Amino acid sequence: EKTHKFWETQPVGQFKDIGDTSLPEGPIEAATPLSEVKQEPYNLPAAYEWTTCDMKSDYVCSEVYNLLKNNYVEDDENMFRFNYSKEFLSWALRPPGYYQSWHIGVRAKVSKKLVAFISGVPARIRVRDDVVKMAEINFLCVHKKLRSKRLAPVMIKEVTRRVHLENIWQAAYTAGVVLPTPVATCQYWHRTLNPKKLIDVGFSRLGARMTMSRTIKLYKLPDVPATPGFRKMEPCDVPAVTRLLRNYLSQFVVATDFDENDVEHWLLPREDVVDSYLVESPETHDVTDFCSFYTLPSTILGNPNYSTLKAAYSYYNVATKTTFLQLMSDALIVAKQKGFDVFNALDVMHNESFLKELKFGPGDGQLHYYLYNYRLRSALKPSELGLVLL
Numbered sequence: 001e002k003t004h005k006f007w008e009t010q011p012v013g014q015f016k017d018i019g020d021t022s023l024p025e026g027p028i029e030a031a032t033p034l035s036e037v038k039q040e041p042y043n044l045p046a047a048y049e050w051t052t053c054d055m056k057s058d059y060v061c062s063e064v065y066n067l068l069k070n071n072y073v074e075d076d077e078n079m080f081r082f083n084y085s086k087e088f089l090s091w092a093l094r095p096p097g098y099y100q101s102w103h104i105g106v107r108a109k110v111s112k113k114l115v116a117f118i119s120g121v122p123a124r125i126r127v128r129d130d131v132v133k134m135a136e137i138n139f140l141c142v143h144k145k146l147r148s149k150r151l152a153p154v155m156i157k158e159v160t161r162r163v164h165l166e167n168i169w170q171a172a173y174t175a176g177v178v179l180p181t182p183v184a185t186c187q188y189w190h191r192t193l194n195p196k197k198l199i200d201v202g203f204s205r206l207g208a209r210m211t212m213s214r215t216i217k218l219y220k221l222p223d224v225p226a227t228p229g230f231r232k233m234e235p236c237d238v239p240a241v242t243r244l245l246r247n248y249l250s251q252f253v254v255a256t257d258f259d260e261n262d263v264e265h266w267l268l269p270r271e272d273v274v275d276s277y278l279v280e281s282p283e284t285h286d287v288t289d290f291c292s293f294y295t296l297p298s299t300i301l302g303n304p305n306y307s308t309l310k311a312a313y314s315y316y317n318v319a320t321k322t323t324f325l326q327l328m329s330d331a332l333i334v335a336k337q338k339g340f341d342v343f344n345a346l347d348v349m350h351n352e353s354f355l356k357e358l359k360f361g362p363g364d365g366q367l368h369y370y371l372y373n374y375r376l377r378s379a380l381k382p383s384e385l386g387l388v389l390l
């Protein structure tokens, strides 16, 4: 059966250990003294060299943007490819307390061309009652022409080494493929906002016995949100949103441990990057509900009429007075108003409660969540997960 040559050497839950309840939950390997961490970078193949990417530099940000635009994740039928924007990458990679040394590139020595990238950002993640300083690893990308040169394992070892140098010993990451060993396996769901375009580009298909006009009517949404007091989040809302979010996320087994500093960075609206709304009770002026989504367009590969699909991704949502159904319906309404073609969501947190009723359809892929050097006794249900990685 499938071997994972690299992952079988790493401190991650191994398939052979599944069901072995004698193994304790928590870190798999103890932290080592900094002096014992390898001080020099791992060796790359001779023609390549490490580079640290300064994401404050517009030029370097463009290099990372172009590498991902042409070589990052595609759907299983190679019809679409993620097209994270430069502004999004700068936001995603520079949260409070970030380390530039965790923004790692590989260049061809002669041409100096950026041919691969991997990144980490610091995050406090709570696992049951344990708040752990972790690295969130993301945007691992190797140029299409350098695939199966076994670059990914050495890039993963290098980012691990640099994370260890900052005295951090755990990490969180996701992948569309099964590796040893998922802590949760989630499903993508999509809500059509622009049915004609989604059908024209092959993202959706016209339902059986359905006409286009009937399909457009099926997905039609009101022009304005239904909830009184529904408005964009503003800087003065950071304390109230932090309270609301911390309280909501406390019920999940694994969740982000947001403080006000984190909320200010991750959840204040940024045009074409992240949108967030809240419900301020017209009577009491309390903030009772919150919803957010981030902007991740996709390049449409090989379509003569369209080049980009505008997708919104559900981020963090809390409903305490409004129903989840109505809150997320209002999120769909504002996303449609802003010109998004599709609204994506994973079945994490309480999302399952609204997906079918709001006419989301299941997607073509699963998203597996992983923890590095932290064992969980058993895999979680998606509804036990309060963590969304970008």
Ligand SMILES: COc1cc([C@H]2SCC(=O)N2c2cccnc2)c(CCCN2CCN(C)CC2)cc1O
Pocket (backbone or CB within 6 Å): 073, 074, 075, 076, 080, 081, 082, 083, 176, 177, 188, 203, 297, 298, 299, 309, 311, 342, 344, 362, 363, 364, 365, 366
């Ligand atoms: C086409 O349907 C999906 C497309 C995608 C992604 S993949 C790149 C892309 O641009 N996507 C997209 C396009 C348009 C709108 N939202 C997303 C997803 C999410 C990732 C699915 N993983 C990709 C990698 N394998 C191994 C597993 C599945 C789900 C879809 O059901």
